[in-house]
Amino acid sequence: MCLAVPGKLIELIDNDELMPVGKVDFGGVARDVILAYVPDAKIGDYVNVHAGFAISIIDAEEAEQILQCFQQLEDIAE
Amino acid sequence: MKYVQEYRNPKFVKDLAKRIREITTRNWSIMEVCGGQTHSILKFGIDQLIPERIRLIHGPGCPVCVTPASIIDKALAIGRLDNVILCTFGDMVRVPGINDNLLQAKASGSDIRVIYSPIDCLQIARENPDKKVVFFAIGFETTAPANAMAVFQSEKLKLSNFSILPAQVLIPPAIEKLLSDENCRIDGILAPGHVCTIIGLKDYKRISRRFNIPIVITGFEPVDILDGFYHVVSQLEDNQACVENRYSRSVRDEGNPEALRIIDEVFDVADREWRGIGMIPKSGLKLNERYAHYDAEQRFDVDSAVDEADSECISGLVLQGVMKPTECSSFGRECTPEHPLGATMVSSEGACAAYYLYKRNSK
Numbered sequence: 008m009c010l011a012v013p014g015k016l017i018e019l020i021d022n023d024e025l026m027p028v029g030k031v032d033f034g035g036v037a038r039d040v041i042l043a044y045v046p047d048a049k050i051g052d053y054v055n056v057h058a059g060f061a062i063s064i065i066d067a068e069e070a071e072q073i074l075q076c077f078q079q080l081e082d083i084a085e
Numbered sequence: 086m087k088y089v090q091e092y093r094n095p096k097f098v099k100d101l102a103k104r105i106r107e108i109t110t111r112n113w114s115i116m117e118v119c120g121g122q123t124h125s126i127l128k129f130g131i132d133q134l135i136p137e138r139i140r141l142i143h144g145p146g147c148p149v150c151v152t153p154a155s156i157i158d159k160a161l162a163i164g165r166l167d168n169v170i171l172c173t174f175g176d177m178v179r180v181p182g183i184n185d186n187l188l189q190a191k192a193s194g195s196d197i198r199v200i201y202s203p204i205d206c207l208q209i210a211r212e213n214p215d216k217k218v219v220f221f222a223i224g225f226e227t228t229a230p231a232n233a234m235a236v237f238q239s240e241k242l243k244l245s246n247f248s249i250l251p252a253q254v255l256i257p258p259a260i261e262k263l264l265s266d267e268n269c270r271i272d273g274i275l276a277p278g279h280v281c282t283i284i285g286l287k288d289y290k291r292i293s294r295r296f297n298i299p300i301v302i303t304g305f306e307p308v309d310i311l312d313g314f315y316h317v318v319s320q321l322e323d324n325q326a327c328v329e330n331r332y333s334r335s336v337r338d339e340g341n342p343e344a345l346r347i348i349d350e351v352f353d354v355a356d357r358e359w360r361g362i363g364m365i366p367k368s369g370l371k372l373n374e375r376y377a378h379y380d381a382e383q384r385f386d387v388d389s390a391v392d393e394a395d396s397e398c399i400s401g402l403v404l405q406g407v408m409k410p411t412e413c414s415s416f417g418r419e420c421t422p423e424h425p426l427g428a429t430m431v432s433s434e435g436a437c438a439a440y441y442l443y444k445r446n447s448k
C-alpha cells in the first residue's frame with residue numbers, strides 16, 4: 008500500500024501554485040502526476056510516485072553511489 | 086525501468102546474501118516494518134537467502150490489514166445510504182468488515198468506486214453535485230499527504246458534497262508499542278523507505294536511542310532489502326545501535342517538508358485502534374478543528390458494531406515475531422485470503438497472506 012513507483016518527469020502540464028501537474032513516464036506508460044510535494048522537480052528528473060503524487064525526487068547521485076559500492080565489491084570478488 | 090532493474094541485479098543479490106552469511110555469528114530477530122517489504126521478501130525468496138540464524142518478524146506495516154473491522158463496517162453503512170458515492174483504494178474493497186466487505190456492498194447496488202488518487206474524488210464530487218462523495222481515507226504517512234491535499238483542495242474549491250472517513254495510522258508509535266511489549270524479541274529493524282521519505286529520520290533516531298536498537302531505512306527491491314539486512318546484522322554483530330539511511334535516493338533527513346506542512350494543516354494526531362494489535366496512543370490522524378466538517382462520521386449518522394477480537398487468530402503474535410503464520414493452526418485451512426480470520430491475512434501485504442500466496446515453508 009505504501010508502494011511508490013519511480014518514473015521520469017517528461018512534461019510540465021499545469022503550473023498551478025498549489026497543485027502543479029506534470030507528465031511522468033513509467034517505462035512507456037505516461038500518467039499525470041501532482042508535483043506539489045516536489046517543488047524542485049525538473050524535466051528529466053526521476054520521481055517516486057504514490058497515489059497520484061510525486062513524494063520525492065530520486066537523487067541520482069545517491070542511487071549510483073550505492074550501486075557503485077556493490078559493483079566494486081563484485082570486481083574485488085572476481 | 087530505471088532504479089528498479091538495477092536494484093534487482095541477481096549478482097548483487099547473491100553477493101549480499103553471501104556477505105550476510107559471512108558476518109552472522111549469532112541468532113538475531115529482525116523485523117521489516119512495511120507490508121510492501123514483507124511482500125518483496127516472500128516474493129523474491131529473500132527469506133531463503135538469508136542465514137538460518139536470522140529470524141524474520143513481519144511488522145504491522147499494512148494499513149489495509151490494521152484498519153479495524155468496525156471502521157470498515159462504518160464505511161459499508163455510509164456506502165449503503167442513498168445518494169452516496171463511496172470512494173476507496175483498490176486494496177480495501179475485499180477486506181472483511183464484521184459481516185461484509187465493500188465488494189459485496191457494490192454487488193448489491195451501492196455506488197462504491199475504486200480510485201487511484203484521493204484527488205480523483207474531487208472530480209467525482211464535481212461531476213455529481215446531487216450526490217455525496219465520501220472517501221475512505223486509509224494509509225500511513227506515505228498516503229497522508231495525498232489524503233490531506235484532497236481535503237485542502239476541496240476547501241479551496243468549496244465542494245460541499247465531499248467528506249472523508251479518516252482511518253489513517255502512523256508507524257513510529259506502532260513500532261514503539263511492539264518494542265515495549267515484554268514478549269518482544271526484535272533485535273533490529275528495517276524501516277519503511279516511503280514512510281521515511283515523508284517523515285524523515287527524527288522519530289527513528291529517538292526509537293533507536295530509547296530501545297538501543299539498530300534501525301536501517303531501506304527500499305523495496307531485493308538488493309535494497311538484503312542491503313538493509315546486511316547493515317542491521319553488521320550493527321548487531323558489532324554491538325552498535327544507530328539509524329542508517331540506505332534509501333538515501335529517496336529519503337532526506339528532514340523528510341518532505343511540503344508534505345509535512347499539508348498534513349499538519351489538515352490533521353491532528355489522535356489515538357487509534359489497530360486491528361490485531363489494539364489501541365495505540367497517538368498513532369493516527371484525525372481532521373483538526375478547521376477541517377472537522379469534512380468528517381463523514383459527523384455528517385452521516387451511522388451506527389457501528391463493536392470490534393470483536395479475531396477469535397482463533399494469532400496475528401498479534403505473528404506481528405511480534407513470537408509465531409510464524411505457518412505455525413497457526415488455521416493457516417490455509419479455516420483462514421485464507423478469501424476467508425481471512427485475522428488482520429495479517431486480509432491484504433496481500435499482510436504476513437499470513439504473503440506466506441499463503443508464495444506457499445513457502447519459510448523460517
Ligand code: SF4
Nearest residue numbers: 398399413420427437
Ligand atoms: S493464518 Fe489467519 S488466523 Fe492464523 S494468524 Fe494468520 S490471519 Fe490469524
